[in-house]
Amino acid sequence: MTVASAVDSFEHRSGSLEKRYLPETIGSGVALVDYDKDGWLDIYFVNSLSDAARAGMAPENSAALFRNNQDGTFEDVTRQAGVANRRWGSGVCAGDVNNDGWVDLFVSNFGKSRLYLNQGNGEFTDVAEQARVQVDAWATGCAFGDYDRDGLLDLYVASYVNFDWESPPPPGGSATAPRPVSPDTARQAGNAPATGVAFESGLPACVYYGTPVACGPKGLEPAADHLYRNEGAGEFRDVTKSAGLRGGRASYGLAVAWVDADDDGWLDLIVANDSMPNFLYRNLGDGTFEELGVLSGLGTNGDGLEQAYMGVAVGDYNHDGRNDLFFTTFAGDNYTLHRNGGNLDFTDVTLQSGLLAVTLPYLGWGAEFLDYDNDGRLDILAANGHIFPQADPATWGTSYKQRTLLLRNLGNGRFADAADEAGSGFARAKSSRGAAVGDLFNRGTLDVVLNNLDSMPTLLRNRRTMGGHHWVGLQLVGDPGRQTPRDAIGSVAYVDAGGFRQRAEVSSGRGYLSQSDQRVHFGLRTADTVDSLEVIWSNGQRENYAIPAVDRLFVIEQGKGLRE
Amino acid sequence: MTRAGLRLTAGALAIALSATGQSPDFAEYVQAVRDADTRLSRNDFEGVIDNLETWPEKFPDRPEASHFLGLAHYGLRQFESAIGYLAGALEMERPDSAAWKQTVEILGAAYYFRGMWREAEPLLEKAAHWRPDDSELLYTLAMSHLHLGHRDRALQEFAKVFRVDPDSPRALLLAGNLMYRENRLSDATALLREALKMEPGLPGASYRLGVIAVRQGDYQGAVELLGHELERQPHDAAGWHSLGEALSGRGRLAEAVEALKRAVWLDPSAAASYLLLAKTYMSLNQLGLAEDAVGRALRVSPQSYEAHYLSGRIYYKTGRMELARKQLAAAESLRRTAVKGGP
Numbered sequence: 001m002t003v004a005s006a007v008d009s010f011e012h013r014s015g016s017l018e019k020r021y022l023p024e025t026i027g028s029g030v031a032l033v034d035y036d037k038d039g040w041l042d043i044y045f046v047n048s049l050s051d052a053a054r055a056g057m058a059p060e061n062s063a064a065l066f067r068n069n070q071d072g073t074f075e076d077v078t079r080q081a082g083v084a085n086r087r088w089g090s091g092v093c094a095g096d097v098n099n100d101g102w103v104d105l106f107v108s109n110f111g112k113s114r115l116y117l118n119q120g121n122g123e124f125t126d127v128a129e130q131a132r133v134q135v136d137a138w139a140t141g142c143a144f145g146d147y148d149r150d151g152l153l154d155l156y157v158a159s160y161v162n163f164d165w166e167s168p169p170p171p172g173g174s175a176t177a178p179r180p181v182s183p184d185t186a187r188q189a190g191n192a193p194a195t196g197v198a199f200e201s202g203l204p205a206c207v208y209y210g211t212p213v214a215c216g217p218k219g220l221e222p223a224a225d226h227l228y229r230n231e232g233a234g235e236f237r238d239v240t241k242s243a244g245l246r247g248g249r250a251s252y253g254l255a256v257a258w259v260d261a262d263d264d265g266w267l268d269l270i271v272a273n274d275s276m277p278n279f280l281y282r283n284l285g286d287g288t289f290e291e292l293g294v295l296s297g298l299g300t301n302g303d304g305l306e307q308a309y310m311g312v313a314v315g316d317y318n319h320d321g322r323n324d325l326f327f328t329t330f331a332g333d334n335y336t337l338h339r340n341g342g343n344l345d346f347t348d349v350t351l352q353s354g355l356l357a358v359t360l361p362y363l364g365w366g367a368e369f370l371d372y373d374n375d376g377r378l379d380i381l382a383a384n385g386h387i388f389p390q391a392d393p394a395t396w397g398t399s400y401k402q403r404t405l406l407l408r409n410l411g412n413g414r415f416a417d418a419a420d421e422a423g424s425g426f427a428r429a430k431s432s433r434g435a436a437v438g439d440l441f442n443r444g445t446l447d448v449v450l451n452n453l454d455s456m457p458t459l460l461r462n463r464r465t466m467g468g469h470h471w472v473g474l475q476l477v478g479d480p481g482r483q484t485p486r487d488a489i490g491s492v493a494y495v496d497a498g499g500f501r502q503r504a505e506v507s508s509g510r511g512y513l514s515q516s517d518q519r520v521h522f523g524l525r526t527a528d529t530v531d532s533l534e535v536i537w538s539n540g541q542r543e544n545y546a547i548p549a550v551d552r553l554f555v556i557e558q559g560k561g562l563r564e
Numbered sequence: 565m566t567r568a569g570l571r572l573t574a575g576a577l578a579i580a581l582s583a584t585g586q587s588p589d590f591a592e593y594v595q596a597v598r599d600a601d602t603r604l605s606r607n608d609f610e611g612v613i614d615n616l617e618t619w620p621e622k623f624p625d626r627p628e629a630s631h632f633l634g635l636a637h638y639g640l641r642q643f644e645s646a647i648g649y650l651a652g653a654l655e656m657e658r659p660d661s662a663a664w665k666q667t668v669e670i671l672g673a674a675y676y677f678r679g680m681w682r683e684a685e686p687l688l689e690k691a692a693h694w695r696p697d698d699s700e701l702l703y704t705l706a707m708s709h710l711h712l713g714h715r716d717r718a719l720q721e722f723a724k725v726f727r728v729d730p731d732s733p734r735a736l737l738l739a740g741n742l743m744y745r746e747n748r749l750s751d752a753t754a755l756l757r758e759a760l761k762m763e764p765g766l767p768g769a770s771y772r773l774g775v776i777a778v779r780q781g782d783y784q785g786a787v788e789l790l791g792h793e794l795e796r797q798p799h800d801a802a803g804w805h806s807l808g809e810a811l812s813g814r815g816r817l818a819e820a821v822e823a824l825k826r827a828v829w830l831d832p833s834a835a836a837s838y839l840l841l842a843k844t845y846m847s848l849n850q851l852g853l854a855e856d857a858v859g860r861a862l863r864v865s866p867q868s869y870e871a872h873y874l875s876g877r878i879y880y881k882t883g884r885m886e887l888a889r890k891q892l893a894a895a896e897s898l899r900r901t902a903v904k905g906g907p
Contacts, residue, residue: 172644209679211679294873294876294892294896295876295877295880295885295888295889295892296880297877297880300873302843303870303873304869304870304872304873304874304877304895304899305870305899345880345881347846347847349847351809351812351813352812352813352815352817352847354781354813356781356813357779357780357781357782358781360779397747412815413815414815
């Protein structure tokens with residue numbers, strides 16, 4: 001329903017259509033936020049720049065904010081809101097950085113990033129410079145989280161590559177004579193995913209299956225990420241090194257998620273790195289972190305091999321009360337599901353979960369857990385699209401545009417492609433990047449918005465008949481006076497209904513460069529009552545609530561109770 | 565196709581050049597080409613390039629310098645440059661001359677290694693006429709056919725390479741296996757099914773179809789196919805390994821363990837089977853048995869980074885952090901060495 005909704009007036013642009021250089025390939029994110037507090041989700045699309053705009057020969061391309069008209073349509077309010085960005089945009093994450101009750105946006109750019117402070121009157125002001133979070137690098141994924149539990153949201157910004165537009169590495173490169181590399185050999189060598197990727201090792205990856213392509217990231221200099229501590233009064237401080245985040249060790253960082261991976265009450269940090277092991281930074285509770293990515297099993301796949309990690313989804317798919325993680329990766333390699341066994345021990349269960357073969361042909365970006373059919377089980381969404389347009393004429397067994405995968409949770413630890421019931425919107429191939437999930441129309445069903453490379457976006461309205469399945473939605477409001485951020489990011493809700501316990505939490509960032517609905521949603525299957533609801537606020541306080549009815553959204557204010 | 569083969573006709577080409585009665589510049593050119601010929605015989609490819617690089621521009625109507633430059637770049641695996649020079653030489657050389665034939669062969673091979681199958685195929689086909697017994701050439705031609713989806717032509721060439729009757733089930737099995745290797749799973753499946761139709765029970769055919777089913781996520785189908793194979797070939801360690809993989813994929817972990825035990829009993833040197841066994845034990849949370857299986861993998865293959873990785877993960881799971889860090893550092897070091905060394 002993209003056209004009917006009027007969001008088709010936005011068109012993403014990212015350099016040339018030939019995709020000669022890496023920055024042109026990674027696309028941008030999308031955010032679902034209620035910026036005007038009218039109770040309806042609005043949509044913010046990040047944009048990059050066209051070739052002409054980058055060369056200064058055309059106006060810079062604009063991001064777009066669409067206000068929800070509450071009737072299935074949206075209105076472009078970018079200009080009034082002052083969020084056009086008009087820089088080479090990558091990602092977006094939301095958080096109420098000053099606890100004033102209005103959601104703010106961080107937009108990560110190639111160049112100077114922006115922190116759009118919501119003024120509460122429909123307008124935003126970029127305060128990145130004053131707040132000292134401009135980054136000024138190729139910033140990618142971002143996420144707000146209160147890692148030190150002082151009630152103020154801190155910010156982590158990943159960066160990808162130190163890329164010089166003045167002397168970009170040419171496609172194919174001069175020193176990239178390809179060797180014929182069989183998939184098995186490449187895999188054994190550890191320089192390529194499971195099948196098919198025939199990059200020459202030790203050289204900039206500029207040739208793929210014998211075809212000159214955009215170089216990188218391998219062979220290019222990785223960029224350093226940043227952790228910014230919110231000092232209050234509108235200022236942040238870069239604490240990357242003092243927090244022990246690998247001394248700011250550079251990586252090809254793309255996606256970021258604050259997750260309490262060991263349920264000790266302190267937010268840990270996960271960074272999905274392209275072509276490098278993921279980072280899992282354990283929060284030691286004293287303002288410092290310990291990196292445990294490979295040790296914990298989360299850094300690589302179950303064979304100990306790094307993958308080209310793009311997006312990360314977080315959710316308890318198996319109802320054991322712990323957050324599991326799902327990563328999208330490069331084509332020819334499977335996406336990876338890591339089951340959280342507790343004590344920071346993750347197991348690659350991709351094979352057993354049935355996700356190996358079905359994801360193999362795709363190159364994935366946006367990644368989200370969502371219960372699309374309200375059956376109480378978290379399904380998986382993966383937005384896909386190749387980075388090389390050369391995929392179409394070639395015989396690589398894949399294509400440039402790819403369909404978005406909806407993977408249904410079968411409830412026995414396994415997933416299956418739900419293409420046959422996902423609807424026509426999922427069947428259309430695009431080169432998708434950012435993906436966000438949320439209840440756009442307040443119907444109790446989760447919709448999907450995709451930001452597509454060099455194209456108009458996709459809005460997939462969930463029209464599924466829920467077959468008697470119920471739901472409940474929660475908007476958590478924290479109490480900054482108790483050191484919980486106002487928007488309750490990091491707070492966790494547990495719902496018992498229909499004989500099983502579900503977990504969901506208020507989060508920032510995650511997925512791929514995108515922001516999903518910050519309200520939490522529980523599908524309840526046929527249960528028409530909720531047995532119990534427990535909220536663990538991000539300051540550690542536990543509260544229990546009685547949910548009086550299902551199929552509606554409740555607001556829960558910390559220490560004050562629940563209202564419809 | 566090999567670098568040694570480059571000398572094959574290069575000498576003849578150089579000797580055929582005569583400086584008699586030509587300009588001093590041309591005499592210098594002839595000398596440079598002869599010198600290149602000598603350098604080529606010593607695999608001094610850089611020397612050839614340094615000496616000849618300026619000559620094609622000075623004598624744009626002469627093929628020799630381009631020919632040698634093409635060979636030198638090919639020798640250095642700089643296929644794109646090789647293609648540029650050899651394509652130029654091909655237009656100037658007399659058809660059916662020794663030089664022309666070598667250009668056809670090497671240019672075809674350069675296209676092949678560049679992944680330009682469409683350009684490679686006709687040249688390699690020509691070369692196969694005058695080198696009908698050159699297995700390397702025939703193999704390259706077959707692979708070009710394969711990549712272009714010319715299944716039957718690939719089958720014919722593979723049959724020649726391996727000296728089997730192209731109409732026999734064994735030829736189909738052979739081609740099916742090679743197509744599987746190149747990830748052309750549907751072509752491979754078609755050939756293997758045809759082979760089984762011609763000879764039900766053909767050893768290896770159900771096994772390969774089972775492996776393909778694993779790759780495609782059809783674990784139940786794989787279990788059945790591999791079961792058929794193992795009924796006839798119970799001594800096939802690779803079959804038991806794949807059955808273990810398929811059973812793991814179905815979540816039938818205890819049965820997977822049984823299959824993998826058989827794989828390592830039949831082939832105690834199969835590190836991959838020990839590793840899969842270890843992973844399966846880990847999934848079953850039987851960490852002692854997993855540690856034992858990894859230990860055996862390490863004895864068989866001490867440089868296996870995967871074995872060191874799994875060993876580290878088991879130490880981590882059992883709280884032996886220092887050992888875990890040590891093993892994972894070893895795994896990382898081995899993996900980096902493998903990447904540096906290249907495939």
